[in-house]
Amino acid sequence: MKLYIGNKNYSSWSLRAWLIAEKYQLNYQEVKLDLGSKVFYERLENVSPTLKVPTLIDDDVVIWESLAICEYINEAYLSGKAWPNSPALRAHARALSSEMHSSFNALRNAMPMNIRAKKQIIRTDEVNKDIRRIEQIFTEQYKRFGSQGGWLFGAWSIADAMFAPVVLRFQTYGVKLSGEANAYVEHVLQCPALKLWCAQALKELEVVECNEVGSLL
Secondary structure (H helix, E strand, C coil), X not given: CEEEECCXXXXXXXXXXXXXXXXXCCCXXXXXCCCCCHHHHHHHXXXXXXXXXXXXXXXXXXXXXXXXXXHHHHHHHCCCCCCCCCHHHHHHHXXXXXXXXXXXXXXXXXXXXXXXXXXXXXXXXXXXXXXXXXXXXXXXXXXXXXXXXXXXXXXXXXXXXXXXXXXHHHHHCCCCCXXXXXXXXXXXXXXXXXXXXXXXXXXXXXXXXXXXXXXXX
C-alpha cells in the first residue's frame, strides 16, 4: 500500500488519510511530494486522475480523496472499527465528517494549515461563524463522550481524523476555545501519531507562499 501526500506542514487533506494509516500502524509506504512543484505534478501524472494528494495505491486500487481513503482502509484493513459500532452513532460520525469535508470554507481560506507558524489574522464574521460551529461540535461531543476516551465518539474514529487539521489551525492562529471544546483540542494535540506528523513538519524547509498568511504572533 502506497500513500502519496504533500508537505506535512501544509497539507491538511494528506494528514487525514495519513492519520488512519499511522494510527493503526498499517504496512504502508509514504511518498511525500512538494506541493506545487513541477516534480509534484510529474510524479502524480500516472498515479492520480486529479493530480492531487492524498492518493492511495493498493495493488490495483487507486483512491484520490481523503475521506474515501479513510473509508477504504477502514473496510479493507480494520474490519470497520474506525467508525462507532452503533448505526446511529456511525451515521452521526459520518455526518460530522461530511460537514467538515464540505463546509467551513471561510475558515479554510483565512487560516491555511501551517504547523511551523504562529500567526494572527483579522477574522471576518464568516470565519467567526465557522469557529463557533466547530466549537459547538467539540463541546457537544466531548460532553457526551469525553469520559469514554476523549475523542469525538469516545474511541478514536475517522471523525477525529477529519477534524485534526482544524485543531492545528486553531493552534497556529491562536484560536482559544472554552470548556469541553478546549479539552478536546488538548486531547487531540497529545495524540502520538499527530505529534509525529507535527515533529516531521517542523523539519521541513519548503515554503508554500499561498499558505503563509497573517502576521507573526
